[in-house]
Amino acid sequence: MYSEKVMDHFKNPRNVGEIDNASGVGTVGNAKCGDIMRIFLDIDEDGIIQDVKFKTFGCGAAVATSSMATELVKGKTIQEALQVTNKAVMEALDGLPPVKVHCSLLAEEAIHAALWDYAQKNGIQIEGLEQPKNDISEEEEEEDY
Numbered sequence: 802m803y804s805e806k807v808m809d810h811f812k813n814p815r816n817v818g819e820i821d822n823a824s825g826v827g828t829v830g831n832a833k834c835g836d837i838m839r840i841f842l843d844i845d846e847d848g849i850i851q852d853v854k855f856k857t858f859g860c861g862a863a864v865a866t867s868s869m870a871t872e873l874v875k876g877k878t879i880q881e882a883l884q885v886t887n888k889a890v891m892e893a894l895d896g897l898p899p900v901k902v903h904c905s906l907l908a909e910e911a912i913h914a915a916l917w918d919y920a921q922k923n924g925i926q927i928e929g930l931e932q933p934k935n936d937i938s939e940e941e942e943e944e945d946y
Contacts, residue, residue: 804895827914
């Protein structure tokens with residue numbers, strides 16, 4: 802059912818924890834399944850993500866997508882991180898079962914929420930970044946998988 806990569810990131814998640822005084826923190830949930838994902842970013846003065854951590858309450862797929870998402874944005878610029886989509890997270894994990902696709906949406910939205918928080922704290926606008934949703938279950942109904 803799950804790929805080896807999903808199982809690896811679930812059993813051995815990367816970048817678990819919190820960052821004190823994080824540059825940006827994003828928390829997103831899914832009211833339907835109860836998953837909650839929080840991503841912490843440490844962004845330097847050049848706009849490079851130096852460190853990223855996550856805390857996730859949810860199923861194995863939620864933990865795996867959080868872990869992979871942090872790996873995909875670490876060391877990237879803000880604009881590069883903004884390009885990390887749920888599809889990119891799923892591809893990096895060698896796919897997810899259809900009923901778990903929402904976990905990758907959670908990861909994408911949590912990254913956007915952390916970038917939004919960073920932008921708000923610094924009084925800047927990040928091109929292409931829209932205000933994130935706190936609950937992706939509304940978006941899920943609109944999405945056509």
